[in-house]
Amino acid sequence: MLRWLLARLGRAAGAAWLIASLVFIGSRQLPGGPEQLALADASDLSRPATGTRATATQQAARQAVRQRLGLALPVFYVTRVAGHWHWHGPANQYHRWAVAALHGDLGVSYRDGQPVAVLLAQALRYTLPLAASAAGLATGLALALALYLARAPDSWGPRLLLSLLAGLQITPLFLLALSLLLLFANPEFLNLLPAENEAPAGGSSGQQAAYWLARTALPLLSLVLAVLPELTLPLVAGLRHEATTGYATTARAKGLTIRQLLRHHALPNAVIPLLTTLTDLLPALVVGTLVVEVLFALPGSGRLLAEAAAAHDYTLVVAGVLLSAMARLLGLLLADVLYFLVDPRLRSAA
Amino acid sequence: MIRRLTSFRPQPATWLALSWLALLVGVALLVPWLPLPYAPATPDLQHIATPPDWTSASPAHYLGTDSLGRDVLAGLLAGAQRLVLLTLPAVALATLVGALTGAAAGFWGNRQLRLPMATAGWALAAAWWALSLPSKAVLWLLVCVSLLLTLLAWRTARRGASYRRRYTFALPLDSLVLGATTLLGSVPRLILLVALAAGPPPTSVQFIGLLALLAWPEAARLVRGRMLWVRVQPFIEAARASGLPMGRIWWHHALPHACRPLLAFAPLSLAGLMGLESSLAFLGIGQGPDVVSWGSQLATLRHDSTAWWVAVFPGLGLLFTLLALQKTAAFARKNTDK
Numbered sequence: 001m002l003r004w005l006l007a008r009l010g011r012a013a014g015a016a017w018l019i020a021s022l023v024f025i026g027s028r029q030l031p032g033g034p035e036q037l038a039l040a041d042a043s044d045l046s047r048p049a050t051g052t053r054a055t056a057t058q059q060a061a062r063q064a065v066r067q068r069l070g071l072a073l074p075v076f077y078v079t080r081v082a083g084h085w086h087w088h089g090p091a092n093q094y095h096r097w098a099v100a101a102l103h104g105d106l107g108v109s110y111r112d113g114q115p116v117a118v119l120l121a122q123a124l125r126y127t128l129p130l131a132a133s134a135a136g137l138a139t140g141l142a143l144a145l146a147l148y149l150a151r152a153p154d155s156w157g158p159r160l161l162l163s164l165l166a167g168l169q170i171t172p173l174f175l176l177a178l179s180l181l182l183l184f185a186n187p188e189f190l191n192l193l194p195a196e197n198e199a200p201a202g203g204s205s206g207q208q209a210a211y212w213l214a215r216t217a218l219p220l221l222s223l224v225l226a227v228l229p230e231l232t233l234p235l236v237a238g239l240r241h242e243a244t245t246g247y248a249t250t251a252r253a254k255g256l257t258i259r260q261l262l263r264h265h266a267l268p269n270a271v272i273p274l275l276t277t278l279t280d281l282l283p284a285l286v287v288g289t290l291v292v293e294v295l296f297a298l299p300g301s302g303r304l305l306a307e308a309a310a311a312h313d314y315t316l317v318v319a320g321v322l323l324s325a326m327a328r329l330l331g332l333l334l335a336d337v338l339y340f341l342v343d344p345r346l347r348s349a350a
Numbered sequence: 351m352i353r354r355l356t357s358f359r360p361q362p363a364t365w366l367a368l369s370w371l372a373l374l375v376g377v378a379l380l381v382p383w384l385p386l387p388y389a390p391a392t393p394d395l396q397h398i399a400t401p402p403d404w405t406s407a408s409p410a411h412y413l414g415t416d417s418l419g420r421d422v423l424a425g426l427l428a429g430a431q432r433l434v435l436l437t438l439p440a441v442a443l444a445t446l447v448g449a450l451t452g453a454a455a456g457f458w459g460n461r462q463l464r465l466p467m468a469t470a471g472w473a474l475a476a477a478w479w480a481l482s483l484p485s486k487a488v489l490w491l492l493v494c495v496s497l498l499l500t501l502l503a504w505r506t507a508r509r510g511a512s513y514r515r516r517y518t519f520a521l522p523l524d525s526l527v528l529g530a531t532t533l534l535g536s537v538p539r540l541i542l543l544v545a546l547a548a549g550p551p552p553t554s555v556q557f558i559g560l561l562a563l564l565a566w567p568e569a570a571r572l573v574r575g576r577m578l579w580v581r582v583q584p585f586i587e588a589a590r591a592s593g594l595p596m597g598r599i600w601w602h603h604a605l606p607h608a609c610r611p612l613l614a615f616a617p618l619s620l621a622g623l624m625g626l627e628s629s630l631a632f633l634g635i636g637q638g639p640d641v642v643s644w645g646s647q648l649a650t651l652r653h654d655s656t657a658w659w660v661a662v663f664p665g666l667g668l669l670f671t672l673l674a675l676q677k678t679a680a681f682a683r684k685n686t687d688k
Contacts, residue, residue, distance in 0.1 A: 011532060012532070012536060015529075015532045015533045015535075015536035016536040016537065018533055018536075019533055019534070019536050019537055019542070023545045023546070026546070027548075027549065030549045030550065080481075080482075083482055084484075085482075085483060085484055166676065167673060167676075169676075170618075170621055170625075170672045170673065170675070170676045171625075171669065171672060172625035172626075172628060172629055172668075172672075173629070174628070174629050174632045174633075174645075174648070175628075175648070175665060175668060175669060178648060178651060178661070178665065179665070181651075182651070182658065182661070283537075283538040283541075284538070286538060286541065287538045287539075287540045287541060290540065290541065290544070290633070291540075291629060291632070291633070294633060294652075295652065305541070305544065306544065306633045306635065308548075309544045309545065309547070309548035309633075309635045310548075310633065310634050310635050312548055312549065314548065317544070317545050317548050318545070320541065320544075320545070321537055321541060321542070321545050324537050324538055324541045325536050325537050328536060328537070328538070
């Protein structure tokens with residue numbers, strides 16, 4: 001059992017590393033090199049290319065930048081130059097990136113020269129609380145909602161709720177968050193919650209906390225609503241199925257109410273298939289923060305990644321890919337541990 | 351299956367969904383011939399951020415303009431065209447690739463598909479030649495070995511079935527396909543798309559390829575799972591017993607059954623890709639500044655939240671399209687499950 005778990009995690013980790021490597025190597029194959037795109041805007045403004053001398057200086061400056069960022073090295077252990085293969089040994093970009101990444105050093109951003117690890121750590125201070133509270137809230141809400149919907153009478157109210165959830169399931173998060181923004185943070189309509197304001201400069205810590213609470217309310221709501229259907233709908237179906245089984249009939253005959261039956265007997269069985277969905281919850285939240293933080297102007301890791309991608313800042317993009325892969329690994333691990341805790345049959349097998 | 355589909359009477363809501371989708375595709379295909387007074391990306395500097403005007407007899411912009419002076423109606427139509435022309439081919443490609451790879455992986459597994467050893471030799475030699483790897487001698491050696499293996503296989507094949515397996519190897523199809531799906535599934539799709547589209551804006555063919563690359567693993571996994579069930583059914587056994595070649599059984603008898611769930615899955619996959627495309631455009635990644643799409647129209651709201659008319663139409667359009675696709679998928683599922 002443990003060996004199987006370890007093999008599964010190992011495969012997932014290997015796949016994550018491979019895809020990050022592919023993105024890294026792919027970014028180095030872009031015409032003109034990755035740093036040209038990132039620096040193009042600045043150089044276009046400052047140095048209008050007039051005459052050969054200007055281009056010569058430009059060439060020299062470009063070469064200096066490439067040297068500084070370590071892009072003058074060959075990309076991989078083996079490269080093909082003019083139809084011939086060359087072996088470079090460890091003096092190549094991929095080897096240096098891999099070794100540094102394994103030591104926790106993810107490189108330097110092309111745009112402002114700051115270490116990516118520092119940028120990510122700063123951004124995660126905002127993103128982690130947001131994602132964690134969204135995960136907790138969504139799970140709790142899904143449990144309560146599913147327990148209600150599973151025993152609700154077949155009337156228009158619960159049916160409307162179910163079709164609303166089904167509609168939410170297919171709506172992209174950005175559309176949902178945008179409509180929430182338009183409805184609740186619009187100066188012309190309903191300005192309940194400030195979406196984009198400066199933090200109160202000299203406020204006390206209580207004021208600061210109240211400000212951030214008001215500001216993260218809408219992003220949090222969008223994230224919860226985005227992952228809620230995936231958690232609730234299968235659980236409702238599972239609970240309804242469990243309520244038709246033999247042990248459920250026995251429990252009812254014994255005199256339990258439907259509520260007690262669902263909560264104490266059906267839920268532990270219905271929750272088992274849901275744990276796989278829980279694996280996808282963390283990656284879904286990573287994607288969610290990408291959209292939500294851009295829209296609500298929160299300084300988190302999702303916005304960092306989106307802006308890096310828009311500005312072709314590839315060190316940050318590759319680090320973001322690694323980070324989201326890590327979130328998925330964490331989700332896998334969490335789901336496996338939960339399986340182990342919830343399902344006694346697995347424990348006896350191990 | 352076709353007869354069953356036509357004999358079934360869809361509900362009014364399904365009719366509505368299907369006609370909305372037909373309208374969308376029709377508009378997207380007809381955009382080049384529609385008489386539009388403005389191009390989607392050219393600004394009209396005399397009318398900047400004007401709300402829609404339905405009171406005057408001949409308004410300049412029926413649905414208003416955005417903060418750059420671009421006509422909203424023209425942008426809406428161009429966005430519909432971009433959405434349909436990118437996601438529809440992508441979903442067709444992804445479904446095709448996913449169905450073929452998933453069905454092959456599920457049917458043959460890791461051991462069933464045995465290829466003659468010579469094919470490996472020839473493939474290796476071809477790769478060596480195509481990549482122009484060093485040392486011509488190795489290439490010639492590979493060619494000679496392959497030739498020898500081909501001759502041997504040809505000689506032994508005439509002696510009977512027991513000899514036929516001698517110079518073959520099993521292609522681990524299942525592991526290959528599952529490995530590819532694991533690789534692509536290790537990062538959420540939007541993150542992967544953002545990372546892959548972060549370079550210079552991809553051309554539409556590249557974009558279709560990217561979307562198909564992200565969408566095929568799901569289809570492959572679905573078909574593979576179904577095929578594992580189909581391949582042990584009695585009718586496949588009967589086909590084997592009657593001596594049909596495996597390829598023919600796969601293509602004629604197993605594949606149509608294994609692909610049935612795709613009818614309900616394809617609309618959902620299309621909806622997913624539409625969401626991905628508009629999310630990417632909304633984030634402003636992988637798209638030139640002169641391209642208008644529904645996502646980029648919705649994104650203008652980030653800078654100017656008073657111009658609601660720019661966002662309402664593409665937002666509602668996207669929502670209706672996705673809901674219609676969901677309805678279509680539910681309709682297809684109801685019919686294929688019978």
